[in-house]
Amino acid sequence: MSKAGEVQSPYKGADINRRDFLKVGAGGVLAAGALTAGAAALYDRENRPRDAEARGLVRDYSVPDDPAYPQVVKIQGSDPEQTLTRAVELMGGIRRFIEPGDRVAIKPNIGWDRVPKHAANTNPLLVAAMVDLCLKAGASEVIVTDASCNDANRAYKNSGIGEAAYNAGARVLLPRKDRFTEMPLEGRLLKKWPIYTPLVFADKVINMAICKHHNLTNGLTACMKNWYGILGGQRNLLHQDIHTSIFDLANFMRPTLVVMDALRVLVRNGPQGGSFADTEVRNLLVVGTDQVAIDAIGADILHLDPRTVGFLKLADGVLGHVDLSRVRLKDVT
């Protein structure tokens, strides 16, 4: 059995349906092979698609669900390290997610040349705390990186994430051009795109997003939209149908663990912000494995109806649940 995220056949859990296999293989032999490969995937418990509606290729870094633990923990706290540690304990402990020897990639939002108080990037103390947890669980290497929107040197420095993660023992990678490789996703919109490889070639991937306002996505950006940071190329070309591209990315990237930082929230003029006046302290943290449910909580934090957020509508029931009554939620707020 392979470790999560390890590439054996092109993609784990690839849901190759009849329409898709024709796209993958034009030749007769290839088409026949792809059909059988798709069918064979159904017999492989590890590679089994989560949901027949979730088209496209999948990178699966998740660990098996355990009904003994919640799927989502919503917790209140002002100390980032303590709050994260408590939330992960409630999820079953870090060793449920990280095995000794794992190579872990952490994907915070380091998109913006902003300081923590602007709440445009993930809180650096949270990122450092997660690095520490992973290393204590025996991870062989923890990489922290993001394909920043602004100048990466500035974003890594001013966000505080570069220094905090480095001091916690992570390798903090800058988004150098040679680290992007064009990869197929075969999504609804994203068929093939330059992908930031350090976030893909890992045993475990942890999505650490910040919950904030976004002017393009019905007002919300959090965990699912955070996967935009694995994209290179001209990401603005995707903005015309941003909800579908977000869905494609969240379908492609099935993380080990998801953390949504709502300690301080940018409530207006997102995603880049720039004014402390546009932020509000909420002291909330949400940790879990259902990125759709966590984003639904994010919508609520921003006083939005999650059912009106385009990408959540697409993902509801496919990649997770907007209806929190369908999720094992532990609310300790």
Added chain:
Amino acid sequence: MMSRNLIFFVLASLLLSAAACGKGEAPKEPAPQGGGEFVPGQTDKPASAVVAGDDAFKGAGVALPRSGEVAGYTLTEGPEYFTKDKLFEVMDGASDGYIAYGFLELAKAVYKPAEGKLAEDVNVEIFKFDKKLGALGKFAEERSGCLKTDTLPANMCLRASDVLAWRGDFLLKVQTFDDSPAAEAAITELAQAIEKKLAGDAALPEALGKLPTAHRVQGSEGYKIRDSYGFTGLKELFTASYKPSEDYKEDAEAITLFAVDKGSAAEASKLLGEIKATLEKDASVTEKGGLKALEGVGDQAFAYTDALATHTFGIKGGVVFGGRDFKKDEDAKQLTQTLASGL
């Protein structure tokens, strides 16, 4: 046994075919290369910091101060320029919001304050739009929580660590990471010096003069170029905020009045019909009693209540008008009547 062999055979065919065609191959992890890692104190200074010569101050950057032009501020980076097709490099998803308002060019520069002025660098950005309404509209969209509104002009909004201003076709942003009490005065001084150099004026468009003046929140005027309040086609609105009583004390509680000239009574009537049709299907509206006619207001007007507040719509000639977020029905009737009378 036979079926297992068959599966292995076809899988092998797939792998061979995929390899032959070059399709379906698992992407390989790029070979590790040295460098490219963030090390505090070593790699956290941008290598591209360039201070341009005087001839680089052009277009949207004409008003950017040269080094020392504003006492105590030394230019340390820029100016850099970004046109419509490159704006996403600076702000990713936020760029679409600027482009919608007719964005043409951004000029950016970084200034180092003299010791004792500010603890952090100051970023200055000047956005040029294709018309004055674009600058006003984006300014109004981003404006919130403005301080010292009694002493600063309405085209300028000071927050804890940044100033937003507009003049002519330009939107100005002056931002620092320093939020000490001294920062307010320092960035205001710098912003005022730059704002004076921007071409054009900050007079409000004539259309805004038709909105009522009584109870209007000073400096609340705006322009919404995109579809608003969830209604397709309800765009290019002139807006202002109102606080008619103590019930609307907080900024977030203010009523918004708006008007848009659709050019003809037929167009205005068509848009109002579409808005009505949408509302009549909205359960949150029908549950609260549906649409209620406002007699004697414009040519035709109505009010409705949803889960949050009461809102109004009406037409007069070619103008569609209305109000948002009334707490009381009598406020809705009275303010919408006043608005319609002035059109």
